Amino acid sequence: MSQGALFANFRIRTWLPRAVVKSLKLDVKILDPEANEQLWSKLFPLKKVPCFVGADGFKLTEQLAVLSYLVNLSGNQSEIQRLLGSSYKEKAEVLQWLSLANTDLCLAFTRGAFPLNGREPYNRKKVEDAYAELERIVQRYEQRLNDHSFLVGDRASLADYLGAVIFTRIFENLFGKKWREEHAKLMQWFDTITKDPFVSFLWDDVKLCDEPLPHPSKK
Numbered sequence: 001m002s003q004g005a006l007f008a009n010f011r012i013r014t015w016l017p018r019a020v021v022k023s024l025k026l027d028v029k030i031l032d033p034e035a036n037e038q039l040w041s042k043l044f045p046l047k048k049v050p051c052f053v054g055a056d057g058f059k060l061t062e063q064l065a066v067l068s069y070l071v072n073l074s075g076n077q078s079e080i081q082r083l084l085g086s087s088y089k090e091k092a093e094v095l096q097w098l099s100l101a102n103t104d105l106c107l108a109f110t111r112g113a114f115p116l117n118g119r120e121p122y123n124r125k126k127v128e129d130a131y132a133e134l135e136r137i138v139q140r141y142e143q144r145l146n147d148h149s150f151l152v153g154d155r156a157s158l159a160d161y162l163g164a165v166i167f168t169r170i171f172e173n174l175f176g177k178k179w180r181e182e183h184a185k186l187m188q189w190f191d192t193i194t195k196d197p198f199v200s201f202l203w204d205d206v207k208l209c210d211e212p213l214p215h216p217s218k219k
């Protein structure tokens with residue numbers, strides 16, 4: 001009997017949960033929320049993804065909770081320690097980076113991109129503030145990556161995977177080729193993580209932008 005179902009689709013917060021299911025070979029069905037709308041909204045009235053329902057009816061929302069549960073569900077002790085951290089300090093550090101990527105980084109991205117791609121009314125100040133916030137968060141990543149290959153410890157953890165996943169949307173929309181060439185350390189880390197077989201297939205169809213989304217021209 002299957003271990004449960006993960007509602008996931010193209011949306012960025014569902015990428016890593018999908019990769020965990022695949023790479024840890026979990027017996028978890030991936031359900032498209034839109035194609036299973038009735039079941040999805042009945043189980044999860046907030047209608048956000050990702051969300052998980054176990055074979056026993058156990059329900060979870062929130063990407064970080066879903067990730068932690070899925071990794072532990074594998075029962076694979078060496079992968080559990082690698083992905084979530086082994087000591088209590090490492091576990092806290094992994095959680096710290098996961099939270100930074102899932103909230104501050106992801107939300108600064110949407111604040112910067114949505115007024116430019118038409119999902120929200122255009123507002124120059126909002127876009128500029130979002131870019132400034134993104135630059136501050138990038139500095140936080142660079143501070144660590146200047147003398148370390150990975151965000152926590154000396155091997156890739158969920159912290160690296162989720163960071164790279166969220167940065168993907170930023171590199172697809174807001175930070176173009178020139179910006180990326182000027183941030184060699186961050187891009188070296190991004191390149192290493194996106195080639196890691198645990199997650200590399202997520203980037204099969206990804207195309208990073210050459211130029212960032214333009215501001216609308218004044219009429």
Ligand SMILES: N[C@@H](CCC(=O)N[C@@H](CS)C(=O)NCC(=O)O)C(=O)O
Binds near residue numbers: 049064
């Ligand atoms: N705090 C939630 C946020 C979930 C969330 O906002 N997911 C987005 C996709 S990345 C979503 O479902 N958006 C659909 C909507 O807001 O209607 C988490 O970390 O999982």
